[in-house]
Amino acid sequence: MRPISEVLISAPHSHSRRQLLLAAACLTAAPILTACSSTDAEQSVARSLRGGGLQSSGTASFPMRELVRLATLAPSSHNTQCWRFRISGSSILIAPDLTRRCPAVDPDDHHLFVSLGCAAENMVHAALASGLHAEPRFDPIGDGRIAVNLEATQGRISPLFQAIFERQCTRGDYDGQPISTPELSQLEQAGTGDGVSVRLLTARPAMESVLAYVVEGNTAQMNDAAFVAELKAWIRFSADEALRTGDGLFAGTTGNPALPRWLASRMMGLFFTPKSENERYSRQIRNSAGIAVFASERNDKAHWVEAGRCYERFALQATALGIRNAFLNQPVEVSTVRPQFAAWLGLKAGERPDLVVRFGRGPSMPFSMRRPVQAVLA
Template sequence: MGLDKTPPTKDQIRSLLRYAILAPSSHNTQPWRFEITEGAVSLFADRTRALPANDPNDRELTISCGCALMNLRVAAAREGFDVSVDLSPAQDDGDRLAVVSFRPGETSVPGGEEWLSKTGLFLSMETRRTYRKRFEPREVPTVTLDALLAAASESGCELKLLESETQRHQVAELVAEGDAIQWADPNWRRELANWMHSRSQGDGLTVPGLLAPVVRAVVRMFNMGKSVGAKDHQLADESPVLAVVGTEGDSRSDWLAAGQALQKVLLVAHTHGLQASYLNQPIQVASLRPKLQKLLDQETFPQILLRLGFPEDDSHAAPRRPLSDVYIVKKSNA
């Protein structure tokens, strides 16, 4: 498809946002909001949906917004729209993370919107899942791993594959240690419980509606770090692929880049039949992050630890808030 030389209308931009909000986010908080203007849309961090205990610096919040930004780019490319992305918008609002402008001409972001339009990434947005169960016990082909490495590199990040059994076991130990530290923190447990919602609420970690009050009470009251850590240790050990998304720096722009790279990796993975989930505990716990970095023997900053493989069965999509809750249309000045 050739790139359309006519910028999208506000209604068309609103339609593109239906795909942006399918991005993954910590605790399914969906911490983004958008402002539509003539021929452009601004991406904002919604800090009312932050996780102070789990993500005190809003690092994962920003990564989640980067994932939504990549989805928006993929959707725009699929519809034939060319875009330029300003990742350093004027600091009139510290929550404004990016401005996506729709106009003719060459794109100004890595990866290339024309390339995005020719891949199967668009179809993957609606069927990608965070798959938290065990994967099938089969290896991921080298050609698929190469595609994942390229997807991260095209977005200016590095995807480090953990290949040795020793290294994988050490990472699994860090995951279990992270679980123990987090679950021992009453504030962390309280925050987790507060984001356990019934599906009808449209966000958060889904639990059956009738059981939600009981589940939240149990999570608040009991330290389940040992049992959760043992389960996550097993998941890490058995996963066909363990990988870390890393960035050269550790600033807001790096987190946005990590989000875009992560989402591209997830979408490319899905085109090869894979799903993924996260074991970010060694990155979320400040004392463990340097240990993970040293274990990887790299200078890059680890941003996301994910596991990938072929799912054994289907899983439901996480609920989403109504599109109308996450955007506004800015009226033009007369």
């Protein structure tokens, strides 16, 4: 791996320049456009989908559907929402939706099963708030699935449940201030599970080392035509597009202006380059308080699901503490970089680094969309 000094280029104002150029392009094109799509309508719908707590309709089946709704507020790779739910008596099955897999960035479906674990963890906290104890168990049958058995218990609304409605992957800048030791302990406890550990890296030399792996992985991905094409397919460049599909990566969530697809897809090649993205990641890692790395002791679907549950607890705990987080998964996504990264972490043979996450305090960003419950029920 090349030294970080060879792969990083400092340009502290490049993000602002890109924003201004994109906005200028939007204004220039205004005469031939109805309008550059506003995020207001998209955000109104995105927030209404999150609601403010458990809803009630007076029917026997609705509470189970409500658990599904809250499970879908979990994160998924490219916001593909790659899950299917089946309500059966006192249990809910969470299965992969392989029609929504991402073969370029996630060829072994690792992130897909991590996403299922995130959804299951949301369901655990939502169930407890509605007076049910949820016990997720991974079932390897077929493609693999999670069976969530539900039993009556004393209901309790926890801070993690309350955080479900505000949790987001915040892809903006943070304030660079450190997180207190008690808060770091809470994050570490939340992110640790059965066969999954989390390492919180807050020392600047360690964070710079992770940055070097992020840059190496990002450069490889940005030079991969299949990766770029897949990413572009899941970007929702305009608010209208995000509203219509209910999924994908809305441009507003990264601070970029909303534009029609025909224009934004052409401009993407001008602004979405290895250099510009590496500069953005360099700035954002350096204004983060730390980096969390999740690793499994075994590289199988059961542990991927557990890694998802651990990450989601971490993210909910962070949200409850007013701490933001966002993924930096390039070191674990690129097959040639992942073994190097694992060796740097000191992982043993058979162990796998699952997720890389930066965290810190900063402003919220626009929320991503979700599909309606009916669309994800099997």
